[in-house]
């Protein structure tokens with residue numbers, strides 16, 4: 724059941740504009756930066772950030788993609804943890820020496836980001852890896868944090884944050900379900 728809408732279209736737009744500014748500020752521009760979106764919705768968020776960054780800086784930032792699948796071990800074992808694996812990637816540039824900014828819609832246990840970092844390290848040797856999430860809902864199971872957060876949403880572990888984006892879902896919204 725939908726408990727609350729936590730971000731509407733305007734709030735998502737503002738959050739992404741702020742993150743775009745923060746990325747530029749922290750990296751003193753975007754030279755040698757690459758955005759890498761994680762599977763469906765992270766990819767669209769990365770593309771939106773690249774558009775904002777172009778509007779602000781007048782420079783194109785490369786955007787790559789990682790496709791990560793969940794192998795949930797709670798199907799066989801009574802635990803809620805899961806092990807994501809990388810299914811595929813589309814990386815448009817050489818990652819050696821670059822600052823990679825991983826982008827996802829929701830940061831939860833951190834296991835997806837860990838799998839993404841493993842995949843990046845297999846492809847090249849970036850100088851830095853940063854992380855941007857539209858929503859950080861807490862409950863980390865690994866020592867991973869986001870450098871850029873649209874909104875921190877405290878949640879019960881049993882709840883679910885659902886992000887819908889125009890590109891795939893017709894409208895922009897972040898809701899919490901119980």
Ligand SMILES: O=P(O)(O)OC[C@H]1O[C@H](OP(=O)(O)OP(=O)(O)O)[C@H](O)[C@@H]1O
Pocket residue numbers: 761762763764793807827828829830831832833834835836
């Ligand atoms: O930090 P974690 O615990 O790894 O969770 C975060 C991941 O979970 C969600 O994907 P989900 O597997 O729900 O698939 P979806 O993107 O298709 O909704 C979300 O898009 C993140 O990629």
Ligand SMILES: O=c1cc[nH]c(=O)[nH]1
Pocket residue numbers: 829831860882883884885886
């Ligand atoms: O609540 C959650 C947890 C993981 N991934 C999501 O998209 N939502």
